Ligand SMILES: *[C@@H]1O[C@H](CO)[C@@H](O)[C@H](O)[C@H]1NC(C)=O
Ligand SMILES: *[C@@H]1O[C@H](CO)[C@@H](O)[C@H](O)[C@H]1NC(C)=O
Ligand SMILES: *[C@@H]1O[C@H](CO)[C@@H](O)[C@H](O)[C@H]1NC(C)=O
């Protein structure tokens with residue numbers, strides 16, 4: 001009996017400990033990604049450049065299935081201080097982590113490479129955009145091309161040979177494909193977007209892999225320190241629609257599809273709590289009750305583990321979304337950027353690195369009414385902090401162990 005209590009205690013202690021788990025390389029994991037719900041894109045923009053600027057929403061679009069809504073086309077956002085050296089995007093018909101049955105190769109759909117040791121600096125299927133155009137009180141600046149310095153306005157896509165890849169604090173560039181959007185319209189391929197912008201599609205695929213080689217050096221430029229994100233870098237993925245309407249987050253004006261469920265994923269991000277640590281965060285409403293507050297999406301569902309921020313080294317890694325609802329964010333020196341990746345090469349990248357923190361299993365199904373205080377089917381997750389959530393998980397597993405020992 002005493003042993004049982006001891007094991008119970010150990011397990012709870014373990015997860016509390018695991019929450020602090022930090023590594024220089026390894027894996028952060030989420031499971032059971034994908035649920036059924038609706039999201040709403042922007043339907044109409046009125047008075048874009050006036051104080052009376054507003055957006056109305058397009059009719060709700062249902063989504064469901066594997067990895068939804070991150071099964072939609074995504075783009076990569078690079079917020080400073082970050083130096084990007086390489087970026088690549090891959091997809092594959094089917095790949096399940098840890099399965100022996102994976103037969104298809106992953107194919108590279110996009111590449112950006114300016115690493116010092118690379119033979120040729122190149123971009124394939126990459127357009128660099130930034131919010132450098134016309135300003136709007138409710139949406140911020142429009143999307144335009146950016147210059148070689150990655151921060152200034154430009155009239156054409158930068159040549160990779162001279163592109164710096166570095167952005168300072170509070171600056172961001174966004175990586176789109178080179179496939180131009182058809183006209184702006186509610187049910188069009190690219191939905192409704194702002195007038196006069198550069199518009200390209202994001203990267204498509206349900207089972208997908210984004211790779212990055214980067215560093216996140218300290219921003220010593222004190223001129224920047226009053227900004228909202230001073231010395232808080234991030235590499236994140238978002239639904240392609242988001243940036244075509246809005247530059248920043250505003251939850252109550254309908255202009256940002258993020259608050260209406262279109263989805264994002266912070267791959268390597270920081271917050272003000274500790275600028276030396278990188279974590280991942282899922283920004284979909286799976287497991288969060290949007291009726292309580294649309295703002296829950298800002299924190300999202302946070303990984304239990306963290307990486308050390310690569311302030312003075314260059315690291316390689318990325319994020320993989322498999323065909324069984326698993327997300328793995330990883331950092332490993334074994335990351336390779338080949339044109340095709342065999343299933344074995346992808347498994348090899350992930351095999352020699354530790355799991356950091358626990359695996360967060362996302363609740364299934366659509367969420368129910370917000371005012372229910374108890375749940376019978378176990379699929380309802382009320383918005384609690386993730387720390388508490390993770391501890392509950394362990395408590396439950398511990399109690400199960402407690403009963404069966
Ligand atoms: C747009 O601006 C015009 C003129 O300033 C104003 O009359 C109109 O009410 C505004 N529309 C909305 C939806 O606020
Ligand atoms: C947001 O859009 C909805 C539906 O289109 C509309 O009812 C609501 O008034 C809009 N809110 C704002 C602040 O414009
Ligand atoms: C691999 O496929 C076989 C036969 O289709 C199946 O029995 C087995 O469960 C599969 N293994 C995994 C790990 O999916």
Ligand SMILES: *[C@@H]1O[C@H](CO)[C@@H](O)[C@H](O)[C@H]1NC(C)=O
Nearest residue numbers: 109110125177179202203204
């Ligand atoms: C570029 O990316 C888009 C979106 O994923 C894809 O449809 C297209 O096939 C890609 N082009 C090349 C040349 O890989």
Ligand SMILES: *[C@@H]1O[C@H](CO)[C@@H](O)[C@H](O)[C@H]1NC(C)=O
Nearest residue numbers: 168169220221222223224225
């Ligand atoms: C510091 O930041 C300011 C404002 O962003 C910029 O104008 C200046 O060039 C930067 N200085 C250096 C040394 O990068």
Ligand SMILES: *[C@@H]1O[C@H](CO)[C@@H](O)[C@H](O)[C@H]1NC(C)=O
Nearest residue numbers: 271273274277279299302306
């Ligand atoms: C802020 O970052 C820390 C890691 O530095 C993480 O543990 C925490 O969950 C994050 N907080 C939010 C609200 O995302």
Ligand SMILES: *[C@@H]1O[C@H](CO)[C@@H](O)[C@H](O)[C@H]1NC(C)=O
Nearest residue numbers: 293294295296297298299385
């Ligand atoms: C985000 O997390 C922070 C820190 O845990 C918390 O103070 C804040 O209330 C959270 N915001 C929302 C909208 O849940």
Ligand SMILES: *[C@@H]1O[C@H](CO)[C@@H](O)[C@H](O)[C@H]1NC(C)=O
Nearest residue numbers: 275276308309310311312313
């Ligand atoms: C690199 O950065 C870490 C903190 O992120 C620091 O502890 C270490 O001393 C730095 N190393 C060098 C060589 O600057």
Ligand SMILES: *[C@@H]1O[C@H](CO)[C@@H](O)[C@H](O)[C@H]1NC(C)=O
Nearest residue numbers: 024025313314315332333334
């Ligand atoms: C990864 O490579 C870098 C540079 O070669 C090295 O400093 C670092 O120790 C390596 N990390 C691991 C975990 O092997």
Ligand SMILES: *[C@@H]1O[C@H](CO)[C@@H](O)[C@H](O)[C@H]1NC(C)=O
Nearest residue numbers: 103104105338339340341342
């Ligand atoms: C998969 O990629 C490997 C390595 O690039 C290549 O040798 C092999 O022929 C490819 N297999 C298929 C089925 O295309």
Ligand SMILES: *[C@@H]1O[C@H](CO)[C@@H](O)[C@H](O)[C@H]1NC(C)=O
Nearest residue numbers: 289290291366367368369370
């Ligand atoms: C949110 O409220 C709407 C309208 O009242 C309702 O249809 C929906 O089921 C609720 N969703 C959740 C997740 O509670």
Ligand SMILES: *[C@@H]1O[C@H](CO)[C@@H](O)[C@H](O)[C@H]1NC(C)=O
Nearest residue numbers: 291292368369370371372373
């Ligand atoms: C849910 O609770 C809130 C506050 O507790 C209340 O304002 C709202 O009317 C309730 N909604 C429903 C559908 O019961």
